[in-house]
Amino acid sequence: MQSLLPKIATGDPNAVEDFLKRHTGMVWGLARRFCRNAEDAEDATQEIFVDVWRSAARYDANAGSEVTFLMTIARRRLIDRARRLGRRISADLLEDPTTIPSPSTTDEVELHDEVARAQDALAKLRPEQREVLDLALGQGQTHHEIAASIGIPLGTVKSHARRGLIKLREMLGADPAPAEPAKPAVDQAHPNEGSRGGSA
Amino acid sequence: MSDLEQLAEDIVFEHEGDRAVALSETTLREDFEKVAALATVVVSRPCSPPKTLRTRLAYDALRFCAGTTETAPTRPAVATLQASATSSAPRPTKSLLAFLLGAAAASFATWMALTPPAEPSVARLRAQTIAGDKDVYIKWQPGPSPMSGEVTGDVVWRQEHQDGWLTFRALPVLPEDKAYQLWIRDRGRGGDLVDGGVFRIESATDETLVTIDPALNVGDPDAFVVTVEDRAGAVVSKQEHVVAIASL
Numbered sequence: 356m357q358s359l360l361p362k363i364a365t366g367d368p369n370a371v372e373d374f375l376k377r378h379t380g381m382v383w384g385l386a387r388r389f390c391r392n393a394e395d396a397e398d399a400t401q402e403i404f405v406d407v408w409r410s411a412a413r414y415d416a417n418a419g420s421e422v423t424f425l426m427t428i429a430r431r432r433l434i435d436r437a438r439r440l441g442r443r444i445s446a447d448l449l450e451d452p453t454t455i456p457s458p459s460t461t462d463e464v465e466l467h468d469e470v471a472r473a474q475d476a477l478a479k480l481r482p483e484q485r486e487v488l489d490l491a492l493g494q495g496q497t498h499h500e501i502a503a504s505i506g507i508p509l510g511t512v513k514s515h516a517r518r519g520l521i522k523l524r525e526m527l528g529a530d531p532a533p534a535e536p537a538k539p540a541v542d543q544a545h546p547n548e549g550s551r552g553g554s555a
Numbered sequence: 556m557s558d559l560e561q562l563a564e565d566i567v568f569e570h571e572g573d574r575a576v577a578l579s580e581t582t583l584r585e586d587f588e589k590v591a592a593l594a595t596v597v598v599s600r601p602c603s604p605p606k607t608l609r610t611r612l613a614y615d616a617l618r619f620c621a622g623t624t625e626t627a628p629t630r631p632a633v634a635t636l637q638a639s640a641t642s643s644a645p646r647p648t649k650s651l652l653a654f655l656l657g658a659a660a661a662s663f664a665t666w667m668a669l670t671p672p673a674e675p676s677v678a679r680l681r682a683q684t685i686a687g688d689k690d691v692y693i694k695w696q697p698g699p700s701p702m703s704g705e706v707t708g709d710v711v712w713r714q715e716h717q718d719g720w721l722t723f724r725a726l727p728v729l730p731e732d733k734a735y736q737l738w739i740r741d742r743g744r745g746g747d748l749v750d751g752g753v754f755r756i757e758s759a760t761d762e763t764l765v766t767i768d769p770a771l772n773v774g775d776p777d778a779f780v781v782t783v784e785d786r787a788g789a790v791v792s793k794q795e796h797v798v799a800i801a802s803l
Contacts (some may be wrong), residue, residue: 363733368620368699376613387602389570395610404612409618419589426592426599430570442586473593488567492591493598497571517556519566524563524590 484519698797743774
């Protein structure tokens, strides 16, 4: 899929319109899960797209796909907001009409080769690693929330998270991580975070 | 735990307010951030955005395409407008959203009449207004609609007289069942969109002059938007076809 970002950088209104059609659902879905309420999520989504318009000229197709560029900005914005405004309260998400799935947007996203490779790589992770990354990256849950929701110790959650991300990085073609000695899944540096174990 | 593991963990949980990613080699960090972004795309659950959000995004996009996020108006406008013109895309007022969502408070009673082109008196008034420093003079920028063509022209608004003129070149001639409609955003009304009336273009090649004669008082205009609507105009615009925008 050809990126719209070079045209957006020139202020091409059709490219901007197509970009919004292509990606708004995904960004909104993410913001809605990271933010405390719908209004906050709207503000965040607006900030993200304004940032994209202003940053479009910096896009380098050799460095990654359009959607990766967008999601890098989206994550950065959401992280900044979380620090600035505090954590979200998202207990009402399931009943929230603003979180109605938008499957057509998923289809668009899946057209990117890079995303397809990431999808394959994610599927090859251990289920518990995949689940932790899903909850942290896709849902915006903290490691405390993840530990509570799936019933594993905090240290195990963090272990799954870091090993899952490192494994993903290896599978996606980045330089492999240096070999490290095998170690227990629970960090010795955090003995108070639980010791029920769990494998990585 | 190795530095690599610490970095990976910090990036996954960076959204936790009290967690900071340790300084690390930039390439390595960017690598992990890219992987995290890609994983986020995969696990994301797209949702249908609400109309209010679509409106806000469209408004920002219009401002971006019109160059107003980066550049000043072509010509100085009323001092009070200049003072509040921003260099970044602001959050649209709730009234603007209401307009775009179907709750515009503006009257539909105002209609604009096509005037004979280039009447000497009008031309002189326009020239005087443009030369002055108390009124609004903004050039059109094409909107996102494919119908916008290569539109050029300007908006001249006389605040004291509550009237003004629009000029257009290269705005396409519409089918019989369609018309253009002007909307004026008025900060004096808390950002309400005032219906500026409907008009038609008879020639895309010649310059068309349209007189603005709103029935409602416009206190503090900061944007003029032209949409394509049904021939009779719309009380509520779905903002599906924005063909021109002039924004301070």
